[in-house]
Amino acid sequence: MKLLELPPQVPPASQQPPVWIFGYGSLVWRPDFEFSARKVGFIRGYTRRFWQGDTFHRGSEKAPGRVATLLEDYEACTWGVAYQVCGEQIAASLQYLNMREAVLGGYDTKLVKFHPLEKDADEPILALVYIATPQNPSYLGPASEEDIAAQIIVSSGRAGHNMEYLLRLADFMRYFCPQVEDEHLFSIEEAIVSILPCLCHKEESLEEVPGLLSRTKAFPRTLA
């Protein structure tokens, strides 16, 4: 008689090793899950593109928004924030992100090597990343930065305006990765500001833009 094969015992949450999650779009400034640590840094082999459509968080069926995804590019790096989740945080964050990113956003998960910005950083850290591939039904693909800007300006969804998404990401790159020239991101920002000069980059926080971003919290100037 075959012995009853018990499922492999999953160790209790407290004994599970920490998990790192890399964010390069809204996760950079709106993780909305509990974490134990976070680091600014980059991953190699990918470039950020506003080529994913979104009809929930930053758009609607009538006016889909455009949000960030990653395109494989051997020579490129993408900068963002990696979050460390431990113990009970692991199941809670992955369950939350599965709904937010996969179910509602069309993103798949992948494992990548994250390189922290710290000078004395040792080995790269294995991290989970959410990527929207061309096979997902919301994928919009390439467009000129001007056309992407025009689409972002007229889109908003349940999480807020699509411009907030773009501007806060550009704000993050300017403050935390000033050494990085993200041409695609800043060209879209420039196109938006050329259409709406009131949004030109100022030192004050984004709340200064009356009406548009009134529902958002100040962007944390330090990633404690």
Ligand SMILES: N[C@@H](CCC(=O)N[C@@H](CS)C(=O)NCC(=O)O)C(=O)O
């Ligand atoms: N996976 C990328 C992009 C994530 C992203 O922007 N996903 C959308 C889903 S369509 C989202 O969560 N939006 C929430 C928001 O816009 O505040 C990241 O790591 O930041």
